[in-house]
Each structure stands twice: as structure tokens, then as C-alpha cells.
Amino acid sequence: MPWLQIKIDTTPAHAEVLEELLLAADANAVTLEDGADQPLFEPIRGTTPLWQQTRITGLFDAEQDSKAMIEALQSGWASVFPDQPFPASRLEILEDKDWEREWMENFHPIQVGNRLWVCPSWKEAPDPEATNLVLDPGLAFGTGTHPTTFMCLEWLDQHDVSGQTVIDYGCGSGILGVAALLLGAEKAYGVDNDPQALVATRENTDRNSLPADSFDVYYPGKIDDIQADLMLANILAGPLIDLAPTLAALVKDQGNLVLSGILSHQADEVIAAYQPWFDFEPVHQKEEWVCLSATKVQS
Numbered sequence: 001m002p003w004l005q006i007k008i009d010t011t012p013a014h015a016e017v018l019e020e021l022l023l024a025a026d027a028n029a030v031t032l033e034d035g036a037d038q039p040l041f042e043p044i045r046g047t048t049p050l051w052q053q054t055r056i057t058g059l060f061d062a063e064q065d066s067k068a069m070i071e072a073l074q075s076g077w078a079s080v081f082p083d084q085p086f087p088a089s090r091l092e093i094l095e096d097k098d099w100e101r102e103w104m105e106n107f108h109p110i111q112v113g114n115r116l117w118v119c120p121s122w123k124e125a126p127d128p129e130a131t132n133l134v135l136d137p138g139l140a141f142g143t144g145t146h147p148t149t150f151m152c153l154e155w156l157d158q159h160d161v162s163g164q165t166v167i168d169y170g171c172g173s174g175i176l177g178v179a180a181l182l183l184g185a186e187k188a189y190g191v192d193n194d195p196q197a198l199v200a201t202r203e204n205t206d207r208n209s210l211p212a213d214s215f216d217v218y219y220p221g222k223i224d225d226i227q228a229d230l231m232l233a234n235i236l237a238g239p240l241i242d243l244a245p246t247l248a249a250l251v252k253d254q255g256n257l258v259l260s261g262i263l264s265h266q267a268d269e270v271i272a273a274y275q276p277w278f279d280f281e282p283v284h285q286k287e288e289w290v291c292l293s294a295t296k297v298q299s
Contacts, residue, residue: 002093002095003061004061004062004091004093005058006057006058006060006089006090006092007055007090008055008087009087010054010087011052011053014081015032017077017081018073018087021072021073025058025060025072025076027058028059029058029059030058033054033057066091070091073086109123109126111127111130112153112157114157115183116153117130117132117133118135119133119134119135120134120136132182133179133208135173135204136207148234148262148289149175149176149260150286151290152232152234152258153175155258155293156180156183160184161180161185161230163184163186165187165226166187166188167223167226168190168232169231169235169247170235171190171198171217172200172201173197174197175204177232178208181208181215188214188215188216189217189224189226189228190215191219191223192219201217202215223250227255229255230251230255231247231251231256231258233259233261236261236262237263237269237270240270241269244273244277248296251277252296253297253298254296255296256293256295257278257294257295259292259294260289260292261289262289262290263290264290267292274292277297278294280293281294281295
């Protein structure tokens with residue numbers, strides 16, 4: 001079934017009013033996106049910033065009376081902003097698609113370093129002799145395509161983790177913990193506050209023919225008193241800073257720490273939070289993101 005959508009270009013000051021007007025006009029969904037290539041990465045905690053040029057899209061059933069809908073939007077706008085014209089907008093017909101299949105067809109195997117491939121579960125591995133991580137992310141974050149995940153996988157590809165105990169903190173799809181196990185780690189622990197992430201991690205462990213008890217998953221604060229050889233945490237700078245004492249306590253002396261989800265201008269602040277416990281290697285950067293690696297000093 002096709003859909004009717006209206007796109008409205010506006011500013012942050014008017015976005016909330018337009019969102020309420022679209023919902024009052026029976027929009028099935030309202031989305032806000034960047035209207036002028038002004039990316040917003042990690043916001044300041046406690047804020048919800050919008051782009052200076054914000055595009056709001058309202059999605060309606062195709063049977064919607066478009067003329068009546070636009071008149072209702074303009075009338076509602078005039079009641080709030082009587083001296084301002086209704087913002088520039090356009091109506092479009094959106095053809096229905098199988099969006100899941102569309103996404104699946106565009107997710108291809110990814111080579112990471114010399115040993116590792118990340119392969120969608122519905123595609124054949126390009127190199128059967130490589131270490132092939134078979135992945136179905138489902139509703140959880142982590143496919144290997146984002147620079148932050150890719151850099152963590154690169155670190156794993158370049159280091160010997162044989163026999164190690166690994167914690168994947170903020171495990172998402174479980175991609176980092178599963179990769180560590182496939183590369184020789186003995187035991188992995190995943191931590192995430194999203195139930196879908198814990199489900200996806202269990203499923204991807206099974207999908208890679210790993211023993212179920214090789215990768216245990218926990219909610220934050222519920223993980224056992226573990227001393228890991230390697231801590232992997234691909235989250236965001238703010239939570240990583242807050243978690244510094246917690247993550248440090250879970251790593252044994254001379255153990256390794258790998259942090260990502262960090263923008264380049266945030267690196268110094270994150271390093272400062274962990275320096276009481278860790279000695280850092282040079283920063284690794286890909287696009288605007290960085291990956292930090294360190295060794296825990298003797299306590």
C-alpha cells in the first residue's frame with residue numbers, strides 16, 4: 001500500500017508545534033531529520049538538540065484527504081503564529097516496500113584486517129578459510145559497518161586473545177564478544193541495558209556454533225565479580241566517562257581496555273577519566289571517530 005507524506009522545512013523553534021499539528025491531523029508517524037547537512041553527534045547530557053534547518057516528515061494513509069489535511073495544518077499554524085506564513089512544504093507519494101528486505105540486500109560481507117570477515121547470515125562467506133563471524137543484528141546495534149565497531153574489530157584482528165576472558169560492555173548484537181571468541185578467547189561476558197541486545201547476543205552466539213555457555217549476558221550491575229583480560233566498550237563518551245571506575249574494576253592488572261563510540265574532540269576527556277588505572281596507546285581514528293586502547297597498570 002502506498003503512503004502519503006508531507007515534508008516541511010522549519011527551524012528548531014517551530015518544530016514542536018509542527019509535530020503536534022501533524023499528529024493532530026492523524027499522521028501515522030512523524031520524523032525529524034537534518035535539512036542541511038549539519039550532523040549532530042553525541043548531545044550534551046540532558047539536552048535534545050535539533051538541526052538549525054530541520055525537516056519534519058508526516059506519514060499518512062494514502063486515502064487521507066490531502067487538501068483537508070493541509071488546510072488543517074495551515075489553520076493550526078495560523079492560530080499559533082498569526083503573523084508568519086506556513087513553512088515551505090511538499091506532498092509526495094511514497095511507494096510501499098519490503099524495507100527489511102531492502103536493508104538485507106544492501107548489507108554485504110565486510111573484511112576486517114587479515115583474519116576476520118563479518119558476514120550477514122543470509123549471504124555466503126567470501127573466504128571460507130577465514131575467521132567468519134556470521135551476524136544477524138536483529139533489533140540490536142552492531143553490524144561492523146560503523147567506524148566505531150570496525151575499529152574495535154580491527155583491534156581484535158591485530159591482537160592475540162587466545163584463552164582470554166573478555167567483557168563486551170554495551171554488547172548490542174554481541175559482535176565484539178563473538179569476534180573475540182572466534183579469534184580464540186575462552187570466555188565472553190556481554191552487558192547491555194536493552195533486552196533485545198541480550199537476545200541478539202545469545203542468538204548470534206548460537207549462529208556461530210559457539211557453546212551457549214561461552215558467552216553469558218547480563219544487565220548492568222548484575223555481572224559477576226569478574227577480572228577480565230580484555231574489556232571492550234563501544235558506547236558513547238558520556239557513559240564511558242561515567243563508567244570509568246566500574247569498567248576499571250572489571251579488568252585485571254596488565255589487562256587490556258578498548259573504548260570506542262568517541263568523537264575525536266572527546267578523546268582527551270575520556271582518556272583523563274581512565275588514566276588513574278590505565279596507560280594509553282596512540283589514538284586510532286577513522287573519520288571523525290576514535291578508538292582508544294590501553295593497558296591496566298599494576299594496582
